[in-house]
Amino acid sequence: MLTTEQRQNRETAVRFMQAHAVPQATAWDEQGEIPRAILTRMADQGLLGTFIGTGQGGRGWDALSFGLLCEQTGAASASLLSILTVHSMTLQAVAQWGTPEQKQRWLQSLATGKTLAAFALTEPDIGSDASNITTRIEPEGTGYRLTGRKKWISFGRHADVFLVMARQDKLPVALLVPRDTPGLTVAPMTGLLGFRSAGLAEITFDNCPLPAAALVGRIGGGFSHVASASLDLGRFCVAFGCLGIIEACTLDAVVYARRRRQFGVPIFQHELILELIADMITGAKSVRQLCYHAAALRQAAEPESILETTVAKYAASRTAARVAGNAVQVHGAMGCSSQTRVERMFRDARICEIIEGSNQMQQLMIARNGAAEYLREARRLEKGTGDGVGA
Ligand SMILES: Cc1cc2nc3c(=O)[nH]c(=O)nc-3n(C[C@H](O)[C@H](O)[C@H](O)COP(=O)(O)OP(=O)(O)OC[C@H]3O[C@@H](n4cnc5c(N)ncnc54)[C@H](O)[C@@H]3O)c2cc1C
Structure with missing residues (x-):
């Protein structure tokens, strides 16, 4: 409600x-x-x-x-x-x-x-393994020099300022880097499966001079504090965005299935089409619950909100990819044409399984952090009953 x-x-x-x-x-x-x-x-x-x-x-x-x-x-x-x-x-x-x-x-x-603004973490050779980024700062005078390359940066083509993840020696740092910083160049990226109008770019920092005031958070806190909070919000946005894709695809599939006639009746009357639509509606309703739950925890600043947001993003992106696939199937050849928006959503949904941490990274995080809850419960039961879990 x-x-x-x-x-x-x-x-x-x-x-x-x-x-x-x-x-x-x-x-x-x-x-x-x-x-x-x-x-x-x-x-x-x-x-x-x-x-x-x-x-x-x-x-x-x-x-x-x-x-x-x-x-x-x-x-x-x-x-x-x-x-x-x-x-x-x-x-x-x-x-x-x-x-x-x-x-x-x-x-x-x-x-x-x-x-x-845009957010610049990924590099040509470093994606999921983000703690090993190579973009670096070196102290110079009262400020720094920034050197490195970032790739796949959404809105990189047009952003006025970048939140850049780098390292000073081994310590992670986050920096605010204005677009007009000397030595910063932007190369637009094209030929993408989806997110085609997101303005992706590759950004090169060639010995860019930065003032000390560019540093966000403390040296060493670039990932543990700054990037992790930003990525948590990023996953929250993508989870809800996927909910939007799921709802739009379901709406279009239902409307099309009622209009399109084959074998003398609307395809909505064919039970195998209803099976696809039932899966879409169930996906929409379950993802909505996960997203709303994550939002309630986020609003209350509960520590579990990070895990619940990850669960929501993982489930929402998987469901969006499946539901968009169902929507293309319901539309038949029309679903393969840009005359329908489900064609675009099918391509975009697939990308949601990769951005803000790929689904494999989400799985690792969910299993490791989520398992802790179950282990606590197992210990509690063991203490309470004297029996092991499953005994
Ligand atoms: C459209 C788009 C927009 C993007 N926007 C941004 C942006 O604005 N800013 C930004 O910084 N980045 C952005 N990215 C990059 C995105 O965050 C990375 O693509 C993502 O983190 C995965 O990194 P990678 O592509 O290098 O894949 P890799 O890390 O090379 O992984 C390749 C495959 O191996 C799997 N894998 C890797 N390690 C493991 C493991 N330990 N266990 C199991 N499987 C593993 C991955 O899940 C993936 O399936 C964007 C990407 C796209 C496609």
């Missing part, structure tokens, strides 16, 4: 996406670009900083309202969702770990969308 305020916030997101994103999303996908004007419109409505307090340029929305915005964005355009995601990840890092000076310089500007 949503509160009145959450319903209103959801309605704001629905209205914006229906007016400005849903009708354009396939054209953006074909052009490989989302016009900056759309992001400016989102910014004008405060939709790029909803979870930041009103005194700091945001809208003060709760976690579920932000999730509902991600759901509606994902239903409209996964590329737009990815821009919202990486911008929010940087905003979160500044809000949580920024010094008063960094907040003064960046927080309001990011929350109002005047400045747009």
Whole structure:
């Protein structure tokens, strides 16, 4: 059940996406670009900083309202969702770990969308094994020099500032690097399976001079504090975005199955089609519960919210890929054509199983952290009964 305020916030997101994103999303996908004007419109409505307090340029929305915005964005355009995601990840890092000076310089500007941000962790040779990134800083004078390469950076083509993960010697660091920093170059990436209008780029840092004030959090806390909080929010965004993909695909499949006739009846009357649709509806309803649960824990700042968000992202991305596949199947040849949005969603959903940590990385995290709960329970039962679990 949503509160009145959450319903209103959801309605704001629905209205914006229906007016400005849903009708354009396939054209953006074909052009490989989302016009900056759309992001400016989102910014004008405060939709790029909803979870930041009103005194700091945001809208003060709760976690579920932000999730509902991600759901509606994902239903409209996964590329737009990815821009919202990486911008929010940087905003979160500044809000949580920024010094008063960094907040003064960046927080309001990011929350109002005047400045747009991207998140740069992955490198050409380092993806899942993120603790072994090679991008590095070396102290120089009162600041640093930054050297390295980042790849697959969503919105890298256009972002005004990058939250860059690097190392000083062996210690992980996070840095805010403005686009106009000398030595920073951007090479657009094309030819992607999905997220085609997310503005992906490869970023090279060639001995870039940075002031000491570029450092976010402490030296050594780049992963354990800054990146982990940003990635937690990123998974939250992707989980809700996948919910949007699932709902949109299910809607289109149901409508198409009622209209399309084969063997003299709507294909909705064929039981094997109903089986696909039942799977889609069940997927939508179960993922919604996982996402709402993660949002409630996030809002309450419960430590379990990290695990529950990972579970939600893992389940949502797997379900989105399966449901989008079902939707293509229900549409037959039409599902293989850009005349339907399920074709784009099928490609985009597959990518959600790789970004913000691949599903294998999510599985490792869920099994390791989730198992601890069960081991605690086993010890409790052992103590209480004197019997081993399963005895
Ligand atoms: C569209 C798109 C947008 C992206 N946007 C960004 C962005 O904005 N910023 C950013 O920093 N990065 C971004 N990425 C990169 C993304 O985060 C990485 O692709 C992801 O972390 C996986 O890394 P990798 O591709 O190098 O795969 P690899 O790490 O090379 O893994 C390859 C395969 O091996 C599996 N694997 C790896 N290690 C293990 C293990 N220990 N056990 C089991 N399986 C394993 C992986 O799950 C995967 O299936 C983006 C990627 C895409 C496709």
